[in-house]
Amino acid sequence: MITIQGKGVSTGVAEGPLYFYKRAVTTLKRYTVEDTESEWNRFKDAQQKCIDQLGELAEKAREEAGDEAAMLFETHQMMAEDLDYEETIQALIMEEANNAEAAVTDTSVQFAEMFASMDDTYMQARAADVKDVSDRILNILYGVVQGGIDSDVPVILAADDLAPSETIQLDKNKILAFVTEGGSSSSHTAILARTMGIPAIVGLGDQMKPEFEGRPAMVDGSTGQVYVDPDEGTVANLRDKRRRQLEYQQMLDELKGKENVTLDGQHIRVFCNIGSPEDVHSVLLNDADGVGLFRSEFLYLNCDDYPTEDYQFEAYKKALSDMDGREVIIRTLDIGADKQIGYFELPKEENPALGNRALRICLNRPEIFHTQLRALYRASAYGHLGIMFPMVTSVWEVREAKKMCEQVKSELKAEGIPYDEHVQVGIMIETPAAAVISDRLAKEVDFFSCGTNDLTQYTLACDRQNNDLGRFFNPHHPAVLRLLKMVTDNAHKNGIWVGICGELGADLELTETFLSIGIDELSVSPRSVLPLRKKIRETDVSKVRDELMDDLLGEGKIF
Template sequence: MITLTGKSVFGGVSIGKLSFYKRNQKVIKRTHVDDVEAECSRFQDAKAEAVGQLKELYDKAIEDVGEANAMIFEIHQMMLEDLDYIESIENIIRTQEVNAEFAVATTADNFAQMFASMDDAYMQGRAADVKDVSERVLDILCGVGEGVKQTDELSIIAADDLAPSETVQLDKSKVLGFATMYGSSNSHTAILARTMNIPAVIGLGEALSQDYDGKMAVIDGFTGTLYIDPDEETLTVMKEKRAKDLEQKALLEQLKGKENVTKSGQKINVYANIGNVSDVGAVLKNDAGGIGLFRSEFLYLENDTFPTEEQQFAVYKQVAENMAGKKVIIRTLDIGADKQVDYFGLDKEDNPALGYRAIRICLTRTEIFKTQLRALYRAAMFGNISIMFPMIISVGEIHKIKAIIAEVKAELKAEGIPYREDVELGVMIETPASVMISRELAKEVDYFSVGTNDLTQYTLAIDRQNSKLDEFYDPHHPAVLAMIKMAADNAHAEGKWIGICGELGADLELTEEFLKMGLDELSVSPSMVLPLRKRIRECE
């Protein structure tokens, strides 16, 4: 048995095989070819090899998960043999005289977009399948093996660390837990683990070797320990620990439908933070009162190019409809710093956390901002949508935002496109500057939401992504709490409400302190809604 110790970012116990996250190293470039027929043959050979791989996967899946669950691999084989798909690829090769890789990638994008735009839910689901089978062909053409990023069975995902763009692509239904070499408790891996309510250990160092790929492992998220090839005694202890944890979670389920009210009668809203449409189910399952933070930048991280107005409108509309009148606060894109997107063409910065990011991009690249605002105002017709702006440091920024909103409304009206006029507007309080001028800001907007992750970082002058500084990073620091109280007092002085949407909102040690400050709302990962409700109901 090998025992590795790191830092826990979410409690619980997971038992399963260790699966290292594998990154594809292929780059698809468009190149001219002279012999188009030879290139078509290259494609046909790669397709035949891909079909062979899928047949092997089908046979293995029948043994592991039964015939019904193995059917997906038969569907993938059929997609590779689809005449429309094949003809599209070969037509691109012949007419444009380009390489097979480019033709496959282009066809995959075109077909996926076509499926995704269909009304039928089954056909929409085929968009991901056509991308999957095309990736398999591209891996063969590029000579990078199968390039599997994640196994097809339940597993503990191991990696050096995971970027935001990688966490959003994981098949979350197959993830038992996370174990990473690096990262901090504020990394996106950690946030995802808390959102998914699964155990995670970070900072295991280079002792977490790829040699352990496929071995049985146990994550003890309570102690921050990873056991590889656990002995029988350890396995027994961990199974008992897991059973007790699941029993406790079952007790919390009994709190569903209960009010978020203290023993003395003080009420507070408990909302949930999400990253995409697929998280809405977890919000409803955990009985959150609304969505306090929809991180819209994940739409941009998932895309290969700027998401269109229609793409964004469809997502925001679906979330609003699914929440059936409950509040949905959508934060405008917060790209930059640790969330980099290639097609934005952002320059490399020495200090990106203090750089060109969030509202600063929106106010200087207004065509991107206006596209998102148009989608938001249109989607607000279908539910209770509020808009929130990140990284605000001045009243002047709010005036510029309102001027752009006025332009967007005028354009929509002129085009005869329905939109909601009275959308609630709020700002993130996540810089010391926004705290110090919070009284003036409160006169301009409808509400505040405190982003404690960045507020702590900027108040303490500590890079929250730097694991070496974890011992100095103290979100309970008196200065941070004083900043939150000051913002709350100023919001209430102007008759506006204030909440917290940062990770600190889920810190049960501070719940009573936040209630004393008079905070009106706490927005946390869906998995923390019920534990937070329990803590609120215990407070005097």
């Protein structure tokens, strides 16, 4: 048995084979084939698999986002079986004895060039479609697996770290746990694991060896340990631990349907953070009151080009109607910094966290923002929508964004398209600037939602992605908590509500502090809803408030 230690960032015990995430191969080998007939058949098999995969993706897209989203994959399917495309490949294999990989690559380039040379930017962009389809066939020829998991049974997935665009494409049913070499508790893999309710261990570094591939393993997310080839005793212990966790889960399940109210009668709303419409399922399963943060980035990460208004509309509409009247707060596009998307063609920056990101991109490129707002307001007719803007630092930004909302509303009105007049518009408080001027910002919006991950990073000048800064990145720092108190007071003075949608909201050590400060809503990952409800129901705020506030605001406790 080999035991390696990392940092547990999502709890739970998992048991299964360990597999490494497979990235697409990019180096092409060229050679002359002897048996052209069987090489041609090898291509035909790969082509058929490609068509089958695209068919499955089309169905998945149809379920998640409607017919228009499915059409993209269906068009790709037709490209894969296009006669011109196929005949060009056939000639290269049968007549020139090229290997299939070389034939597909050259044909892909030839067709992509045809599109790229057309006098129309939209058609030029179709070069990417040809390349996408060809890459899929190439990956099949190379034996690389779409979605990165080369196993029929669910696995413990190992990786250096996963990019957001990679996590979104993973086949989630095949993952029992994540174990990564890099990453931190706020990395995307960690957040995804908590949303999925499965264990994750990060920061394993070079202890992860390629020879572990396919070997039986167990992970314990609460201790951060990974066991490769676990011995009998370990297996028995961990299975026992898993059983106890299941019992705990049963106890939590009994809290479903109960109110989020303290012993002394203070109510607080518990909402969920989600990243795609399919997560709504776990929101309802965990009995949350609503969705406090719906990250809209998935729509952009899922596409090779800017998602259309209709495509976005279908996805928002689905989430809103599935939530069946419960509030859903959708955050407008938040990319830049650590989340990059190729087709946005954002220039490289020295300091991406301080750069062109989130609302700044939207205000600099109003056409992108306009499309998203139209989709959001159209969807508002199908449920209870709230909209919030990320990365605000100034009042003028909020006014400019709201002006755009008003413009979209009057357009829809003129076009006779239904929308909800009473959509609440709020902002994220995630920069020290926004917190410090929250008295002024409160007069502009219907609510605040504090993004504690970025608020901590910016307040403490400490990069949350940097492994080595762990002990300096302290979200319990009084500077952060004092800002939260200040924001809450300013919100309440102006009659608006305030929530927390960062990781901190689920931190049970701070629940009493948040209740004492008077936070109105906590938005957490779905699996944190019931433990949080349990903690709230066990708290008597009247007994702890004075001491906690004295700790926070007085000279008392040294953090």
